[in-house]
Amino acid sequence: MDKFLIKGPCKVNGTVNISGSKNAALPILASTILFDKPVILENLPRVKDIDTMLSLLESLGSKIVLSKNKRTVKITKTKKKNFVASYSSVKTMRAGVLVLGPMIAKHHKSITSFPGGCVLNGNSGRPINYHLNTLKKLGMQYEIKKGYIFAKTKAKLKGNFIKFPKISVGATENLIMAACLAKGKTILKNCAIEPEIKDLTNFLRSAGAKIKWVGKRTCEIIGVNNLKETKYSIMGDRIETGTFCILAALTKGNLLIKNFKPKLIQTELSFLKKVGASVKTFKNEIQIKGPKQIKSINNISTKEYPGFPTDLQAQFMVLLCKANGISKITEKIFQSRFIHVMELQRLGAKINIKNNTATIEGNTEFKGAELMSSDLRASAALVLAAISAKGKSIVSRVYHCDRGYEKFEDKLKRIGVNIKRISS
Numbered sequence: 412m413d414k415f416l417i418k419g420p421c422k423v424n425g426t427v428n429i430s431g432s433k434n435a436a437l438p439i440l441a442s443t444i445l446f447d448k449p450v451i452l453e454n455l456p457r458v459k460d461i462d463t464m465l466s467l468l469e470s471l472g473s474k475i476v477l478s479k480n481k482r483t484v485k486i487t488k489t490k491k492k493n494f495v496a497s498y499s500s501v502k503t504m505r506a507g508v509l510v511l512g513p514m515i516a517k518h519h520k521s522i523t524s525f526p527g528g529c530v531l532n533g534n535s536g537r538p539i540n541y542h543l544n545t546l547k548k549l550g551m552q553y554e555i556k557k558g559y560i561f562a563k564t565k566a567k568l569k570g571n572f573i574k575f576p577k578i579s580v581g582a583t584e585n586l587i588m589a590a591c592l593a594k595g596k597t598i599l600k601n602c603a604i605e606p607e608i609k610d611l612t613n614f615l616r617s618a619g620a621k622i623k624w625v626g627k628r629t630c631e632i633i634g635v636n637n638l639k640e641t642k643y644s645i646m647g648d649r650i651e652t653g654t655f656c657i658l659a660a661l662t663k664g665n666l667l668i669k670n671f672k673p674k675l676i677q678t679e680l681s682f683l684k685k686v687g688a689s690v691k692t693f694k695n696e697i698q699i700k701g702p703k704q705i706k707s708i709n710n711i712s713t714k715e716y717p718g719f720p721t722d723l724q725a726q727f728m729v730l731l732c733k734a735n736g737i738s739k740i741t742e743k744i745f746q747s748r749f750i751h752v753m754e755l756q757r758l759g760a761k762i763n764i765k766n767n768t769a770t771i772e773g774n775t776e777f778k779g780a781e782l783m784s785s786d787l788r789a790s791a792a793l794v795l796a797a798i799s800a801k802g803k804s805i806v807s808r809v810y811h812c813d814r815g816y817e818k819f820e821d822k823l824k825r826i827g828v829n830i831k832r833i834s835s
C-alpha cells in the first residue's frame with residue numbers, strides 16, 4: 412500500500428489544472444448501459460474509481476476504447492450479455508449501484524451486488540433503500556439474497572410520480588437514468604440538484620433523452636425508445652477545486668485554479684471569503700490568496716447542494732484548526748463522518764465531537780506525525796494538514812486518495828509541496 416511522505420510546512424504558489432469530475436463521470440458512464448449506439452466521453456478524470464467503472468461496464472458487455480492519454484473513451488455495445496454486477500466489481504465503489512437503474516430499464520433484469528466505497532456513516536452504513544423503493548415505483552421487482560439485489564421487471568418500466576423521502580444524489584441519478592427508457596412520463600420531486608446531476612441530464616439530453624428541470628427540485632422525464640449516438644465533455648471536479656482552494660487559504664498561498672466554473676461553488680467560496688481569503692473569479696478560473704490570519708467560523712453545516720458539501724467538510728476542518736478562535740462544523744449528510752478527527756489529533760488538533768457537531772479550537776501549530784487515511788476525502792484532509800504541519804508526516808493508505816484525486820502528488824509538487832509517494 413502506497414504512502415505519502417510530506418515535509419512541511421509548505422506554502423503553495425502557482426497554477427492548478429482541475430481534472431474532470433469523478434462524481435459526474437461515474438453516473439454518466441453507468442448511463443451508457445441505456446445506449447445501443449456508440450458514446451464518446453471527453454475530459455475523463457484519471458482516477459481509480461473510473462477504472463473500476465470501466466471494468467464493470469466491460470464485464471456487462473460494453474467495448475471500451477480509451478485514447479492514449481486515457482481522457483477520452485469510446486463505448487460501444489458488444490453482443491455479449493451479462494446482467495451480473497459482481498461484488499468484486501463494485502466492492503470498492505459506492506457508485507457501483509448506479510448500474511442498477513440503467514440495467515433494469517434497458518435489459519429488464521439485473522443482479523447487482525450491494526456497493527462498497529467510503530464508510531462515512533459509522534454503524535448506520537450507507538443504505539440504498541431510496542434507490543430500491545423508488546425504482547419499485549417504476550415497476551422494478553426485487554429480492555435481496557446473499558448481498559445481491561435480484562431485480563427484474565415484466566415489461567418496460569412505467570413512468571410514475573415519485574417524491575424522494577430525503578434528498579439523495581445516487582437515488583436521483585438512478586431514477587433519472589431508469590426513467591429515460593420508461594414508458595410515459597415520470598415526475599421526480601425532492602431531487603438532489605448537484606451540478607454533477609445536471610451534467611448527467613445534459614449528457615442524456617445530448618443523446619435525445621426528454622428531461623426537463625422544473626422549479627428547484629423537480630425533474631420531469633418522458634421516456635424514449637432509444638438514445639442516439641453522442642459525444643460529451645465531462646464537467647470539472649467540484650471537490651478537487653474546493654480542496655485546492657482550501658489549500659491556498661491554509662498555507663497563505665496563492666493559486667490560479669483553471670478549468671472550473673466558479674459559479675458552481677459559490678457557497679464554498681463565500682466561506683473561504685469569510686475566513687479572510689481573497690477570491691477573484693473569472694468564467695472558468697479562480698484566483699485565490701490565503702489571508703494573513705485565518706478567521707474562525709462558528710456556523711458551518713453541511714447540506715445538499717447548493718449548501719456546503721459534506722465532501723469538503725474534512726478539508727475545511729483542517730483550515731479551521733489554524734483560525735484565530737473557536738469554530739463549529741455540523742455534519743448533516745453523513746451524521747458520523749468524523750473519522751479524520753482522530754488522525755488530525757495526532758498532529759495536535761484540538762477538536763471535540765458532540766453528536767454531529769465538531770468544535771474546533773483554533774491557533775493550532777500542527778507537528779508532523781504518522782497518519783492513516785480512512786476514506787477518500789479524509790485522506791485529502793490529512794494530506795492538507797501534513798502540508799501545513801512542521802516536520803515530516805507519513806500518510807498511509809493513499810489508495811483512498813487515488814480513488815478520486817488525479818495525480819494528487821504531481822499537482823501538489825508543481826505548486827511547491829514537498830511530497831513523495833513511497834510505493835510498497
Ligand code: UD1
Nearest residue numbers: 434506537538539540541542578579580581582722744745
Ligand atoms: C454522493 C457522492 C458522495 C457525497 C454524497 C453526498 C457520488 C459517487 N458520491 O453519494 O461523494 O458525499 O453524494 O453529497 O456521487 N441515504 C439513505 N438511503 C439511500 C440513499 C441515501 O438513507 O437509499 C442517505 C445516506 O446515508 C446519506 C444521505 O442519504 O445520509 C445522502 O446520501 P446520497 O446523497 O445518496 O449520497 P451518495 O449518492 O451515496
